[in-house]
Amino acid sequence: GAVVSQHPSWVICKSGTSVKIECRSLDFQATTMFWYRQFPKQSLMLMATSNEGSKATYEQGVEKDKFLINHASLTLSTLTVTSAHPEDSSFYICSAPLRDTGYEQYFGPGTRLTVT
Amino acid sequence: AQSVTQLDSHVSVSEGTPVLLRCNYSSSYSPSLFWYVQHPNKGLQLLLKYTSAATLVKGINGFEAEFKKSETSFHLTKPSAHMSDAAEYFCVGNTGGFKTIFGAGTRLFVKA
Numbered sequence: 463g464a465v466v467s468q469h470p471s472w473v474i475c476k477s478g479t480s481v482k483i484e485c486r487s488l489d490f491q492a493t494t495m496f497w498y499r500q501f502p503k504q505s506l507m508l509m510a511t512s513n514e515g516s517k518a519t520y521e522q523g524v525e526k527d528k529f530l531i532n533h534a535s536l537t538l539s540t541l542t543v544t545s546a547h548p549e550d551s552s553f554y555i556c557s558a559p560l561r562d563t564g565y566e567q568y569f570g571p572g573t574r575l576t577v578t
Numbered sequence: 579a580q581s582v583t584q585l586d587s588h589v590s591v592s593e594g595t596p597v598l599l600r601c602n603y604s605s606s607y608s609p610s611l612f613w614y615v616q617h618p619n620k621g622l623q624l625l626l627k628y629t630s631a632a633t634l635v636k637g638i639n640g641f642e643a644e645f646k647k648s649e650t651s652f653h654l655t656k657p658s659a660h661m662s663d664a665a666e667y668f669c670v671g672n673t674g675g676f677k678t679i680f681g682a683g684t685r686l687f688v689k690a
Contacts, residue, residue, distance in 0.1 A: 503685070505681065505682045506680050
């Protein structure tokens with residue numbers, strides 16, 4: 463089956479620094495990927511849609527200058543949290559859909575970000 | 579689906595008893611519907627999916643779900659709960675596009 467990986471699986475950074483999270487589709491091409499944020503005991507909140515070769519589409523209330531998304535290739539999307547603050551601490555999950563499977567989403571294992 | 583509603587924020591069952599996790603959807607179009615499971619600090623794993631084929635869908639780990647158009651429901655069931663089933667479950671839908679809509683999630687507790 464289709465596999466999506468994320469790196470790193472967890473990261474701790476200091477307030478004010480930037481952190482990059484990678485999302486890769488390992489055995490299929492993904493022209494579209496999604497980035498989600500999940501707070502403890504809550505559902506996933508869609509942050510943005512990453513589109514290969516074009517700008518990402520951000521959901522309402524998500525700061526595009528803070529959460530930079532780059533879809534560099536058909537298998538890689540990156541999310542950079544710039545000037546991180548403790549309130550950015552969260553679980554970030556990416557997904558990539560496969561049209562041939564009824565748009566089933568294949569999720570990455572998630573990245574736990576802690577900002578101190 | 580244009581909206582997905584999980585009717586219970588948490589469900590508690592005893593090991594060996596049936597599991598029922600409820601999900602309702604609203605959509606102007608025939609949706610694709612999915613159930614995912616998430617264990618603590620892990621990503622989401624697909625349990626099963628409905629894509630307009632058979633209305634009774636069998637998934638992994640003994641789970642199944644039935645798509646009922648008349649009731650706009652897609653409830654997840656399992657005949658006998660196991661301790662390892664304790665997790666967060668998400669009902670997810672879409673209407674033919676890439677974008678998905680998540681339910682709020684249902685936490686399943688399994689008592690010994």
